[in-house]
Amino acid sequence: MANQAAIELKxxxxxxxxxVANKNVNLRANRGEILSILGENGSGKTTLMNMISGIYFxxxxxxxxxxxxxxxxSPKDAFDYKIGMIHQHFKLVDVFSAAENIILGLxxxxxxxxxxxxxxxxAICDQYGFxxxxxxxxxxxxxxxxxxxxxxxxxYRGADILILDEPTAVLTPQETQKLFAVLRRMREDGKCIIxxxxxxxxxxxxxxxVAVLRKGEYVGTVETAKTSEAELTEMMVxxxxxxxxxxxxxxxxxxRLEVHHVDCSNREGTLVLDDVSFHVNAGExxxxxxxxxSGQRELLxxxxxxxxxxxxxxxxxxxKTGNVDNLQNKTPLQIRELGVRLSFVPEDRLGMGLVxxxxxxxxxxxxxxxRGKSAFLERKGPKDLAEKIIEDLEVVTPGATTxxxxxxxxxxxxxxxxxxxxxxxxxxxxxxPVRGLDINSSYTIYNLLNQQKEKGVAVIFVGEDLDxxxxxxxxxxxxxxxxxxxxxxxxxxxxxxxxLLMTKTEGGEQK
Amino acid sequence: xIVEFISRAILLSIPLLYGATGEILTEKSGHLNLGIPGIxxxxxxxxxxxxxxYENACGNAAENMNPILTILIPLLTSILFSVLMGLIYSxxxxxxxxxxxxxxxxxxxxGIGLGNFFGGSLVKLVQSDLPxxxxxKTSKIFKAELPFAKDLGxxxxxxxxxxxxAYAAIAIALIATFILNRTRVGLNLRAxxxxxxxxxxxxxxxxxxxxxATCIGSAVAGLGGLQYVMAYADGVWSNNAxxxxxxxxxxxxxxxxxxPSMAILGAFLFxxxxxxxxxxxxxxxxxxxxxxxxxxxxxxxxxxITSLRKKREHQPPESLGLPYFREEx
Numbered sequence: 015m016a017n018q019a020a021i022e023l024k025x026x027x028x029x030x031x032x033x034v035a036n037k038n039v040n041l042r043a044n045r046g047e048i049l050s051i052l053g054e055n056g057s058g059k060t061t062l063m064n065m066i067s068g069i070y071f072x073x074x075x076x077x078x079x080x081x082x083x084x085x086x087x088s089p090k091d092a093f094d095y096k097i098g099m100i101h102q103h104f105k106l107v108d109v110f111s112a113a114e115n116i117i118l119g120l121x122x123x124x125x126x127x128x129x130x131x132x133x134x135x136x137a138i139c140d141q142y143g144f145x146x147x148x149x150x151x152x153x154x155x156x157x158x159x160x161x162x163x164x165x166x167x168x169x170y171r172g173a174d175i176l177i178l179d180e181p182t183a184v185l186t187p188q189e190t191q192k193l194f195a196v197l198r199r200m201r202e203d204g205k206c207i208i209x210x211x212x213x214x215x216x217x218x219x220x221x222x223x224v225a226v227l228r229k230g231e232y233v234g235t236v237e238t239a240k241t242s243e244a245e246l247t248e249m250m251v252x253x254x255x256x257x258x259x260x261x262x263x264x265x266x267x268x269x270r271l272e273v274h275h276v277d278c279s280n281r282e283g284t285l286v287l288d289d290v291s292f293h294v295n296a297g298e299x300x301x302x303x304x305x306x307x308s309g310q311r312e313l314l315x316x317x318x319x320x321x322x323x324x325x326x327x328x329x330x331x332x333x334k335t336g337n338v339d340n341l342q343n344k345t346p347l348q349i350r351e352l353g354v355r356l357s358f359v360p361e362d363r364l365g366m367g368l369v370x371x372x373x374x375x376x377x378x379x380x381x382x383x384x385r386g387k388s389a390f391l392e393r394k395g396p397k398d399l400a401e402k403i404i405e406d407l408e409v410v411t412p413g414a415t416t417x418x419x420x421x422x423x424x425x426x427x428x429x430x431x432x433x434x435x436x437x438x439x440x441x442x443x444x445x446x447p448v449r450g451l452d453i454n455s456s457y458t459i460y461n462l463l464n465q466q467k468e469k470g471v472a473v474i475f476v477g478e479d480l481d482x483x484x485x486x487x488x489x490x491x492x493x494x495x496x497x498x499x500x501x502x503x504x505x506x507x508x509x510x511x512x513x514l515l516m517t518k519t520e521g522g523e524q525k
Numbered sequence: 526x527i528v529e530f531i532s533r534a535i536l537l538s539i540p541l542l543y544g545a546t547g548e549i550l551t552e553k554s555g556h557l558n559l560g561i562p563g564i565x566x567x568x569x570x571x572x573x574x575x576x577x578x579y580e581n582a583c584g585n586a587a588e589n590m591n592p593i594l595t596i597l598i599p600l601l602t603s604i605l606f607s608v609l610m611g612l613i614y615s616x617x618x619x620x621x622x623x624x625x626x627x628x629x630x631x632x633x634x635x636g637i638g639l640g641n642f643f644g645g646s647l648v649k650l651v652q653s654d655l656p657x658x659x660x661x662k663t664s665k666i667f668k669a670e671l672p673f674a675k676d677l678g679x680x681x682x683x684x685x686x687x688x689x690x691a692y693a694a695i696a697i698a699l700i701a702t703f704i705l706n707r708t709r710v711g712l713n714l715r716a717x718x719x720x721x722x723x724x725x726x727x728x729x730x731x732x733x734x735x736x737x738a739t740c741i742g743s744a745v746a747g748l749g750g751l752q753y754v755m756a757y758a759d760g761v762w763s764n765n766a767x768x769x770x771x772x773x774x775x776x777x778x779x780x781x782x783x784x785p786s787m788a789i790l791g792a793f794l795f796x797x798x799x800x801x802x803x804x805x806x807x808x809x810x811x812x813x814x815x816x817x818x819x820x821x822x823x824x825x826x827x828x829x830i831t832s833l834r835k836k837r838e839h840q841p842p843e844s845l846g847l848p849y850f851r852e853e854x
Binding site: 069088089090093101105106107108109110114115117118119120126151153 | 707708709712713715716719720722723724725726727728729837838840843851
């Protein structure tokens with residue numbers, strides 16, 4: 015029993031369409047042990063864990079539980095193997111009480127008895143040191159309480175292999191410490207705990223072993239006691255790969271856009287941007303690097319006038335008039351009336367950027383319809399523009415009248431970027447513009463961004479691939495949990511430097 | 526007169542209560558079934574067909590008719606029609622994930638067409654002079670009341686003088702309340718309607734719950750149509766006489782805040798409001814129509830109040846109207 019792994023994965027592979035999410039992953043976790051799974055965004059951590067908990071089924075490979083081969087085809091099978099997963103996005107019914115959520119879907123013998131369940135929940139709370147009122151409704155709870163409900167839910171089902179998907183992403187440092195204390199108590203109780211994270215200091219302070227994934231591939235497992243932050247970062251980001259993206263020297267740099275001490279909170283009242291300050295010059299590409307959800311989206315939306323900020327200023331230096339205008343908390347229309355030519359290529363192409371059911375011409379018109387003088391739409395200009403984009407950017411489409419949603423991801427992006435560039439912007443913001451694109455389309459986009467830069471446009475590029483950021487951008491701003499953790503020179507920065515700044519969080523600084 | 530008013534309001538409220546209880550069960554699984562008016566109409570014509578065939582088989586003579594079969598046959602044909610329509614709706618919206626509103630509205634149009642087609646055919650078959658078909662013998666058995674009800678004065682008339690389907694409606698609403706709030710099945714069903722991904726992750730068969738809730742809901746709603754024909758209309762079917770009761774049942778769901786027990790009271794209120802114009806003196810035709818709007822006005826007021834108060838328990842199931850697909854990323 016002692017050297018028998020509680021769970022072992024052998025050569026697990028999973029693909030979604032043409033995207034390989036996991037490739038030949040091997041993993042081992044024992045009882046009485048905390049294993050961390052470390053990796054960047056899109057490295058396949060969550061996909062891997064979803065295969066253990068029955069949400070996805072692996073295309074290839076085997077899973078062993080206590081040495082026995084196991085087939086986990088549904089979440090129910092996972093329960094039967096005593097595997098419990100705590101998802102990053104809580105799976106709770108808001109109008110139910112904690113106890114109702116915990117017993118949901120259980121097939122217990124005997125009558126439905128909420129009282130007995132509540133008593134058992136209280137007993138579990140006492141055993142591991144949780145604080146929870148089983149009668150409390152979920153929608154009145156704070157995030158950390160909801161997480162507690164999720165953890166008790168799997169314990170109530172008798173799980174002894176617990177998987178936690180980025181449990182600390184939503185917690186304050188104090189709550190994190192509390193959670194870690196609970197997890198340590200569970201480890202002493204002989205449970206096997208797997209925790210997905212990208213925060214290095216947590217890995218080092220909590221886990222016994224660390225398994226690292228990079229771009230879906232398994233890099234290796236090391237013992238925490240025998241490793242260091244530097245080694246883990248290198249395993250996580252990998253060696254630098256040369257992409258040969260052209261990069262010209264910025265010419266006569268003058269400040270185009272300044273962001274001063276911007277704070278912004280989301281609907282739940284959590285601070286998503288915390289005192290963010292930086293500037294962008296005309297004729298340069300500023301890269302923004304960071305773990306997904308660190309505030310990149312909010313930052314761009316604050317600049318574009320799509321999101322209100324709590325305080326701070328967004329100053330635009332108008333090259334024509336020489337005026338400096340504050341764009342903070344103005345609507346996109348007001349911004350345009352100030353004569354600011356701002357183009358935004360959003361992350362959600364078909365949600366925010368284009369209308370999927372409309373054709374290319376109509377999508378061009380979305381940006382120009384205001385210019386029309388008569389009551390009728392002027393279709394000639396947009397149609398010419400659509401045809402020009404199709405020709406110049408080599409968009410593969412049957413014609414300008416094809417609905418955009420029928421185009422492939424790369425072609426959709428070309429249409430969107432083409433339209434935004436056609437507005438001859440002075441500031442161009444692009445969020446993950448090459449996500450899901452093949453190599454050739456990606457290079458087309460890089461070239462377009464470079465052309466804009468040479469025309470003197472201030473380009474903001476939010477990216478996830480560090481290799482691209484390091485080769486394309488003149489400067490790289492790193493954002494972590496809504497804070498600017500560093501601004502680096504794109505020509506001299508190393509991958510490790512960026513990686514370390516990305517994972518640097520409040521908790522790490524306090525130590 | 527007040528006794529008659531109350532008794533009449535109860536009679537009017539029963540089809541609404543069936544429709545609302547059925548719709549609540551369906552909506553609790555996350556499906557907004559706007560096909561309910563059509564399904565109630567389908568349930569009505571189903572029962573009429575069953576009753577018609579049985580009456581004919583007995584040679585249209587009351588003494589040949591077995592009271593149990595007289596009730597059972599229309600009941601089963603009614604349920605058959607409404608469950609089939611519920612199955613169409615579930616197949617479209619659960620399996621094919623078609624838009625629920627469009628499917629529901631189509632089903633309502635379909636149900637009314639179906640009812641009118643069979644209704645018209647039956648009228649033609651008996652070569653009646655009137656554009657209606659009377660199943661008075663069946664209706665009499667459906668409407669059999671307790672023998673001592675007449676001796677109990679106003680109490681008897683209000684509480685004991687109704688047909689058995691009226692009491693069944695209240696019983697079904699109470700049972701539905703109990704199942705939803707006090708059983709594991711109810712907990713699972715509510716979870717499916719609130720958050721199907723959570724229910725799925727908890728090992729609940731979401732598709733099965735949606736299908737079963739929709740079909741049982743349709744069966745219950747269809748009984749409302751049957752009760753309308755057999756008790757309210759004294760067994761007389763004429764095309765389009767059912768009116769907008771189906772829509773009122775859907776309004777009642779909102780009024781009752783998705784609680785079947787509340788629907789009992791709400792249905793009575795709606796019944797009373799629908800009926801009030803006959804009991805208020807000195808109304809012209811135009812003011813009568815204004816009175817008929819009252820149930821909808823009350824529903825709007827409830828909707829405004831609950832929206833303002835924003836109490837989460839009083840909101841519709843969270844994923845009402847949204848299709849669920851597990852592997853959506």
